[in-house]
Amino acid sequence: MIKMVVLISGRGSNLTSLLNAATSGAIPARIVGVISNRPDAMGLQTAETHGVPTCVIDHRGFAEREQFDVAVAAAIDGFTPDLVVLAGFMRILGQAFVRRYENRLINIHPSLLPAFPGLHTHRRALAEGVRIHGCTVHFVTPDLDHGPVIVQAAVPVLDDDDEATLAARVLVQEHQVYPLAVRWFAEGRLHLRNGRVWLDMPQADGMALIAPQSVAG
Structure with a gap:
């Protein structure tokens, strides 16, 4: 069973789905800490209800982004996690931070990347008239x-x-695929080759696409 730390900034709905999956045994992982850059993040209460230690590192207390990154990294390392999960963490992390957790730092984004990176993805999708x-x-x-x-x-x-x-x-699907991705990581089924993810799974080649309401594997 792996240990993971979850970083949040708000209500923590994906945190809740991960906590539920970990508690039920659906994923072989234990959330050992939740870190937020906002002291009023609702997800902190959710973590405390589940008995998970929390930590607040308010980004407003740092003059430089690099200083904030160092403080967050120190908090993460205190939990000695195998995986760091961004779940609605609304801060851009610097290159040194990302490299520190390379290949064990994951995020969920509300669009079909590479389409619509950044903010306001749903608004932009509607404005562009996409059908998927x-x-x-x-x-x-x-x-x-x-x-x-x-x-x-x-x-x-x-x-x-x-x-x-x-x-x-989209959020309904987020709550299904994030625990699934964590499960694959915890089971050692994810491999990076030439900048692509390969999944140890029958008939799986590269990334997996899940249709609505059909998560399996």
């Missing part, structure tokens, strides 16, 4: 939202969608 949207779990690299893809989940964009309805549909 979704989310991506990926390894983090110094290039923002461009790390090797582990798994993606696709949802249809409906004619009457607005930003809120599309976001809600």
